[in-house]
Ligand SMILES: Nc1ncnc2c1ncn2[C@@H]1O[C@H](COP(=O)(O)OP(=O)(O)OP(=O)(O)O)[C@@H](O)[C@H]1O
């Protein structure tokens with residue numbers, strides 16, 4: 001059974017429909033890449049599934065339970081987790097407080113401390129700057145904090161919207177490796193949006209290509225990569 | 241037709257019609273700034289006050305010159321603040337038709353010009369501030385203005401106010417106020433036509449473009465700063481005209497007649513009728529002017545024979561503002577469109593931008 | 606022999622501190638509500654008035670003591686503030702209104718509150734001008750000229766203890782941190798599982814409590830009438846704006862505004878013959894200047910994440 005199943009999603013903002021009839025599925029332990037040109041609706045799709053953008057039609061199942069239309073705070077409470085593409089930290093709070101807010105739904109202080117040690121072991125940089133205001137971190141540190149915040153709850157599924165955006169290639173690869181490690185250790189499925197389509201598809205088990213709000217192609221990562229008719233698309237994406 | 245004649249002379253009827261005309265102009269001007277251009281001018285009453293005070297000062301000063309008036313007891317401020325001056329001013333209005341009409345026209349022109357200049361100055365913050373802070377700033381401007389008029393004897397007679405002004409037809413006697421009422425109505429109609437003409441012109445479309453999407457407007461060669469300044473100039477000149485008309489009707493100009501509540505009333509009228517819709521404004525003004533004038537114990541009792549219990553008689557004048565506040569809230573919650581929604585007007589700038597964006601998106605995919 | 610001017614200035618500083626404490630308390634309520642809900646709340650002025658009247662009713666009509674009356678005032682206004690959010694601002698927020706709509710709606714709320722109170726006060730004899738009985742006993746008289754009243758000490762103490770309490774709330778408690786998180790990034794707060802509705806309620810309640818206490822002090826200090834809060838409106842906005850809508854910045858800016866305003870107007874009268882009627886102009890001018898030239902505020906206390914985001 002899929003951990004997350006989104007069926008025939010129509011989503012967008014106000015009256016404008018951006019996502020049209022999109023279905024995706026995440027199985028246990030899978031990293032799934034979501035790629036597509038700028039403005040194709042990758043972020044909107046995640047926002048719609050998570051309840052931040054408007055859902056017009058469709059159904060979302062999480063661990064077999066119908067969570068369609070639940071507000072984001074409830075989705076987080078039942079084990080989902082989301083790193084937004086922008087505004088993904090609390091700039092006015094310290095690093096430590098950001099992580100505490102990530103663990104807002106956990107009541108047991110001992111458990112919060114455990115989780116914090118865990119994310120510090122993954123991102124040692126954050127431990128050094130734990131008293132610093134998040135708004136004063138560097139771009140790379142911010143992205144780490146954004147991912148770390150989302151990890152605080154011991155999630156059962158993660159949505160990561162361009163966690164490597166704006167990072168130097170080396171740091172970006174480091175972050176992706178970390179994600180793979182987290183997946184290996186916890187076996188949670190991740191939906192990963194990446195600007196770097198080729199890299200994402202190489203790393204992922206499966207991938208979806210979103211074009212103009214619809215799924216154009218789906219399949220195994222290497223399969224999609226090897227398709228001749230899509231080369232131009234990837235080039236197009238990479239050119240940016 | 242004795243009935244019609246007595247109605248035309250009825251002070252309450254004249255009052256309602258004149259206030260309707262004045263608020264009509266004021267609300268239209270707010271609509272031009274806020275409804276069409278997106279400038280939340282919470283300082284509206286300042287420009288209205290400018291028109292009123294310009295009229296008062298000019299009329300009072302010239303009248304006393306004509307009458308060669310010197311105050312018997314030296315008083316603070318200009319001669320027209322002195323004891324006995326108001327009676328002299330009124331007397332000149334009653335006996336000198338050339339003066340009465342001339343000074344009225346002069347006040348209209350100078351008041352409108354002063355309003356326009358001040359409007360352009362006040363549009364400066366509109367370039368730098370977010371909408372809500374802009375609103376607070378403009379409100380603060382209007383309160384500074386009131387503070388000055390309350391305190392300074394030169395040239396506005398502080399809290400004593402400028403008194404003794406009469407209508408430009410005072411020399412006609414019995415029907416002078418009726419005639420003035422018609423004049424105000426004609427002015428309101430002219431302003432309505434002017435506002436309609438403006439908002440349907442290319443310039444009106446530029447205003448809407450600035451309101452809806454400043455960036456897009458800029459891309460297509462509209463200078464948002466210039467458009468805003470123009471809208472404030474026109475809106476403020478209109479507000480000043482409303483103030484001048486009001487001053488000649490009321491006869492005395494006091495600082496506390498120009499509290500922010502006047503602005504709020506105009507806002508409620510525009511919102512009730514439907515922002516960015518001049519036809520709607522007529523309806524909104526009509527409804528709220530009736531509320532404003534009929535929530536009055538003596539009117540209800542004497543005119544309509546509705547006796548009010550004591551506690552209500554004392555408080556009904558306040559209840560009308562409760563109604564106005566409720567109107568603002570309810571409209572925002574249940575129908576921000578107002579009674580009559582905005583006409584979808586084709587805005588070439590926005591349409592064109594949308595088309596190009598679509599083309600770009602198609603190319604990309 | 607100490608010159609009279611020294612006493613005059615000393616008196617001004619004392620009064621300024623008292624008024625500044627009020628501006629700080631009121632401005633803080635304005636700031637916290639603005640930061641969490643984006644409502645630039647004109648009705649906050651009316652909350653203050655309601656606090657003054659609630660204290661008066663509690664004391665005169667119900668015969669309660671001073672402290673219980675203050676508590677009644679705070680709680681009553683907290684209820685009014687909460688009700689205005691539940692009935693007006695939250696529905697608007699749900700339908701996606703802009704900050705400007707919030708502001709205009711708050712004007713509507715202010716009109717309803719102020720004039721329904723006016724209507725009642727006009728109908729009930731003795732309620733148009735109120736002042737708490739047992740008017741401030743004098744603590745001491747300095748130099749035989751300047752009387753220091755209880756309220757001169759009480760108001761700053763209240764402001765100080767409020768600040769300390771808020772500091773603890775914001776730095777030590779989960780709820781307080783969640784409030785700051787919501788102010789900082791509302792969407793991410795929801796994504797983190799924070800119950801923003803609850804945060805919203807607490808925010809309005811805190812704003813209301815502080816406004817109620819301010820109203821209590823006002824009816825204790827000066828005479829209150831249904832417009833008393835409105836007369837403070839520009840001062841509280843000036844404090845919040847000068848403080849860049851940061852929590853502690855607002856409090857400090859309020860205190861400074863109070864003292865500077867009082868001293869400046871006294872000196873202006875002494876040296877330039879300018880009447881005290883122009884005192885509100887100080888608030889207005891500071892506010893306009895800050896907005897035009899340093900819209901991010903002048904007294905911005907950045908620690909504790911009190912930065913304002915555009
Ligand atoms: N808050 C919003 N309100 C209205 N429209 C929006 C909003 N956010 C995005 N859109 C529109 O939705 C469409 C899809 O945007 P989205 O951010 O989902 O694209 P994306 O695939 O994530 O792009 P990118 O690779 O740049 O992150 C775009 O046309 C965008 O203009």
Ligand SMILES: [Mg+2]
Nearest residue numbers: 042043044085
């Ligand atoms: Mg995106």
